Amino acid sequence: MGEDHITHFISEIIEDDLKSGREDHVHTRFPPEPNGYLHIGSAKAIWINYTMAKQYGGEFNLRYDDTNPSKEDVEYVRSIEQDLRWLGAVPDHIFYGSDYFNQCYEYAEKLIQSGKAFVCDLTADELREYRGTLTEPGRESPYRSRSVEENLDLFRRMKAGEFPDGSKTLRAKIDMQSPNITLRDPAIYRILRAHHHRQGDKWCIYPLYDYAHPIQDATEGITHSLCSLEFLNNRPLYDWVCDNLGFNPRPHQYEFARLNVTNTVMSKRYLRKLVETGLVDGWDDPRLPTICALRRRGYTPESIFEFVRRAGVAKVYSLVDIRLLEACVREELNRTAPRRMAVTNPLKVTITNFPEDKTEFFPVVNNPEDESAGKREVPFTRELWIEREDFALVPPPKFQRLRPGGEVRLMGSYIIRCDDVIQDLDTGLVTGLLCSADLVTGNNTPADGRKVRGTIHWVSAKYAAEAKVRHFDKLFTLENVNEMPEDKTYDDYLNVDSVIELPNCKLEPSLADANPGDRFQFARLGYYCRDTKDTDVFNRIVSLKDSYKPQ
């Protein structure tokens, strides 16, 4: 799947670095904050960092960016690694940003000693005021000129827990006039008494992202720190930290546009809300765009990475059509998923010229594109189920399936003719069909050479297995969220009833043995996966394209 060698502006940068000798190897990392589950958007950052490392024979780290204990949890740590492995981006190393808290602290003292950082007593509100605005420069903090000794003393006492939360910060001394607000003496340490999922209560001061991230990268020997475009403004600060701490060699940050997908909400905040309020069953509810939900729904890791690959890497804000993902899934599953017959909306058919007590087995091809997949024996009996929509009392133009007096092929089996229609006298509803099979022709082309256009799927009523089939009509529960007006919220677009459960599905008997996670193509109905949790359910992964248009 995909080409051996992937090219985009990031790969060109890396190749230039390698060619010019600025770098002699490639080492990347995926640095999620463990504050939620990975989703399809995360897959892009994972894919880029992973493929760039592997393409140039380098290493790829998973690093938990856990510098803010108030938002993080071990549950997320566990899920992230699991999802990463499932996707196939197996990390060469797993690190925790919090494991570098000692280094961060040492480096901070170093910054203080070289006069590059100071302890500031401004409150959050005051700090905001001093910072200035987008159009006005900021003012220097009155504490900016404290002596090295005083700063060091204060910082050590911050660490020792002598000051209450939020009463002081350590700030980098850069430039309050800078048009880039990130550079206006940014806070690099805050006082925060919060239990850390990994460090416990060891620390009451925590480094901030802009300061910790370059240190983490440098400590791990990262060469190319690939992140999304919203960190572009932070790059000068990233460079400032690297330069002022004298990292050599030092990592370099490059930015690409993050992935947005139509009808799909990536906001971790909102996804968490859906989970916590019980509107969905959990982070792996098949309606969600999380990696674990896609997995449960039946998407393959290959198709997700293929989607990311085809969506491309550039620097424009982009909104990729969800149908590209669907196309990737269809393409893969079409090659790999065994075909099975299932009837989601059953209509009884009686083959009047077929004996009541007889069972005939027809060999049916498992995958027309893969001969090694072999065949299976499907039982045929006098009473069958067919799809209700495969019969039309009054056929619309170009309708090729069954109609009164018409013929149709039962896939892999006989051609049948509809002789009689049984209708409910009161409602007119069709309750059954009486048909006769061309027993002479069998599963072959008709001896008289007549053409029978339509082919429909069927299941023996006597041997049918039962299961629920779950359709997701509105992908990921949200419609048109990408064009959401400002006065609306995600809740206005929530469509929790978008799942259609079809309780009376008739499945060909071989489906009774399917394992959770197994994927199939149900004839003309789409690709389905037996749910891993709810095992009497088959989830529709994606529907087949339907080019049938009457008239």
Next chain:
RNA sequence: GGGGAUGUAGCCAAGUUGGUAAAGGCACCAGACUUUGACUCUGGCACGCGUAGGUUCAAAUCCUGCCAUCCCUGCCA
């Protein structure tokens, strides 16, 4: 009355030392094939590269102005 990034078809996206039918994929349309109206195959789909000028024999590619979108005013990441 700031700074940065970006603007190529419905959606992504190649193409940048200027060179003369503007790759490819998704979507869509038409047709062929078909024991799944799937798949596959064939053909179509930007007289145009945000816009207005300029330089040039030649511009998506260079220059200038303008417009639009996104990011930045967390002791979040």
